[in-house]
Amino acid sequence: MPAGALRIATAAALAFLAACAPTPHKPDFRALAFHAASDPQIFEAQALRHTVQVMEPDDVFHPNSWKGPLRIAGVCTANVLQVTAVYASRDVDYLLVITRTGAERFARFVDLRTCREVWPPLRAEIPIQVTGDAISIVKDQWLRLFAEHPPIQ
Numbered sequence: 001m002p003a004g005a006l007r008i009a010t011a012a013a014l015a016f017l018a019a020c021a022p023t024p025h026k027p028d029f030r031a032l033a034f035h036a037a038s039d040p041q042i043f044e045a046q047a048l049r050h051t052v053q054v055m056e057p058d059d060v061f062h063p064n065s066w067k068g069p070l071r072i073a074g075v076c077t078a079n080v081l082q083v084t085a086v087y088a089s090r091d092v093d094y095l096l097v098i099t100r101t102g103a104e105r106f107a108r109f110v111d112l113r114t115c116r117e118v119w120p121p122l123r124a125e126i127p128i129q130v131t132g133d134a135i136s137i138v139k140d141q142w143l144r145l146f147a148e149h150p151p152i153q
Contacts, residue, residue: 026133027089027145029096034086036060047088047095050075050112054083070097076115080108087130092147094118096135098128107135109150119150 032045032052040060044053051073057063068081080097084105087096097108099121107122107130122128124137134142135151143151 027091027147028132029087029089029130029145031130032086032088034063044073045086047086048090048112052086052088052095054086065100070095070110070115072112072115075113078110078115078117080110080117085128085130089145089147096130096145098130105137107137122151 032047034043034045034052034054036042037044037053041056042053043055043057043063043066044051046052053071053073054066055069055071056067058065058067065082065084068083070078070080070083070086072078078097080099082099082101083097084100085098087098089096093112095110095112097110099106099108103125105124105126105128107124107128109118109121110116111118122135122137122143126137126139129136130145133145135145136142145151
């Protein structure tokens, strides 16, 4: 076989293998819908196989935020306060927790097994938006979310 034909055949074989190789799923984050637990100071939601709890709502009937902390029931407690939203994806081992301190908002990445933050938080001065595999912390800009590393800025 001539060298040029061999290169074409090799490139075609590599392209075929790449197309057949499994690719990791991209995260698909969805907001958790919290509901009151038996204790009116605790709200909880299901995330994968875990019950996620947030403490001390700003309003027992229609909460918009929780003083905290955030807890993975029966596992650990995260040191995050002023929680305004929590997002989970079936394809990652962390929660995306939105917190607020005054005018500043933060996106925190909390490990489901240890409750430690897996990457430094992202800071925003606009309301943080999350949709599927992207997060917006700057007006009209979206960062892609990944399972294995922090968003690329």
